[in-house]
Amino acid sequence: MGATALEKTVHGGEPGEALHVPVLLREVISLVAPRPGGVYVDGTVGLGGHSAAILERIQPGGLLLGIDRDGEALEKASGRLKAFGGSFRPVHDNYKNLPLALNRLGIAAVDGILLDMGVSSWQLTSEERGFSFQSDARLDMRMDRTQARTAADVVNETPEGELADIIYRFGEERLSRRIAAAIAEARCEAPITRCSQLAGIVSRAVPRHGFGRGRQRIHPATRTFQALRIAVNGELDGLEDFLAEACGALKPGGRLVVIAFHSLEDRIVKRAFRRLAGQCVCDAPPELCQCPREASAKVLTSRPRTPGRDELDSNPRARSARLRAVEKS
Numbered sequence: 001m002g003a004t005a006l007e008k009t010v011h012g013g014e015p016g017e018a019l020h021v022p023v024l025l026r027e028v029i030s031l032v033a034p035r036p037g038g039v040y041v042d043g044t045v046g047l048g049g050h051s052a053a054i055l056e057r058i059q060p061g062g063l064l065l066g067i068d069r070d071g072e073a074l075e076k077a078s079g080r081l082k083a084f085g086g087s088f089r090p091v092h093d094n095y096k097n098l099p100l101a102l103n104r105l106g107i108a109a110v111d112g113i114l115l116d117m118g119v120s121s122w123q124l125t126s127e128e129r130g131f132s133f134q135s136d137a138r139l140d141m142r143m144d145r146t147q148a149r150t151a152a153d154v155v156n157e158t159p160e161g162e163l164a165d166i167i168y169r170f171g172e173e174r175l176s177r178r179i180a181a182a183i184a185e186a187r188c189e190a191p192i193t194r195c196s197q198l199a200g201i202v203s204r205a206v207p208r209h210g211f212g213r214g215r216q217r218i219h220p221a222t223r224t225f226q227a228l229r230i231a232v233n234g235e236l237d238g239l240e241d242f243l244a245e246a247c248g249a250l251k252p253g254g255r256l257v258v259i260a261f262h263s264l265e266d267r268i269v270k271r272a273f274r275r276l277a278g279q280c281v282c283d284a285p286p287e288l289c290q291c292p293r294e295a296s297a298k299v300l301t302s303r304p305r306t307p308g309r310d311e312l313d314s315n316p317r318a319r320s321a322r323l324r325a326v327e328k329s
């Protein structure tokens with residue numbers, strides 16, 4: 001039996017094949033507010049869940065530019081969105097190159113941009129992509145597999161002090177020095193090439209008490225794996241500047257909607273949006289603040305939108321999602 005339209009929108013595959021469930025779908029649609037004939041960008045197409053819902057609402061005559069740096073994900077999404085014909089234009093690129101992509105296509109400004117950052121459930125659970133500490137796959141973690149540097153390169157080639165900084169900064173891991181020392185010791189014996197091998201080294205380096213109890217319910221390697229993924233893919237590089245550029249690519253009244261999955265990302269989004277709205281982003285007392293007060297957008301989400309109980313029950317992976325949106329003035 002074939003999947004219903006809703007099941008396909010939600011999962012990206014046949015029933016039972018939950019490739020990726022788009023998070024905060026209702027909020028995304030209400031804030032992007034796609035309308036027939038409009039031009040939109042999904043900067044993180046993934047398996048195309050949000051894209052499908054946008055495409056349904058921009059007919060007739062609309063265009064959705066669908067960007068993803070993961071060629072395989074884009075291929076899957078393109079297959080799934082085939083029914084929308086030329087309304088869906090797939091672009092294999094980093095969304096940070098959006099201004100160039102728009103320029104190439106002769107598009108001066110768009111009605112809305114969506115970024116649903118991070119990785120999809122499909123990427124996380126695909127053995128060979130090497131994102132998960134629960135797998136025995138090669139330590140890879142590249143979203144774009146045409147990129148040369150893998151997580152194994154970072155783990156085996158980065159000096160110990162720098163590795164500790166990466167784990168501390170991108171993983172917010174207070175045991176970063178201890179973990180980096182354990183990695184440095186282990187790689188002297190043999191290169192660290194597999195996810196399970198790294199997960200074991202990290203687990204043995206941190207104290208046993210706490211894991212599985214209270215606040216420490218996460219696997220001891222969770223933060224280290226997050227840090228390496230961010231480093232391998234340069235996820236936070238230039239993000240704040242890019243958000244300002246993306247807002248610049250909107251028509252007046254156009255909206256930029258961003259979903260972040262960890263506090264580092266969300267802090268950057270919050271700060272960029274405050275800056276766009278002409279609000280203070282510094283810690284100086286008001287009389288010394290020199291933040292530019294010119295607003296080019298208004299913040300639509302004074303507090304981030306988060307998934308409700310129903311969504312969390314059906315999709316626990318949505319738990320850390322934080323959605324923020326601005327509207328170009």
Ligand SMILES: C[S@@+](CC[C@H](N)C(=O)[O-])C[C@H]1O[C@@H](n2cnc3c(N)ncnc32)[C@H](O)[C@@H]1O
Nearest residue numbers: 022044046047048049050068069070094095116
């Ligand atoms: C959370 S998933 C998006 C899921 C999608 N909204 C859906 O409903 O299926 C994030 C996707 O963004 C892609 N991605 C992450 N950072 C990117 C970047 N800087 N440029 C382009 N794509 C990126 C990842 O490869 C992944 O496919």
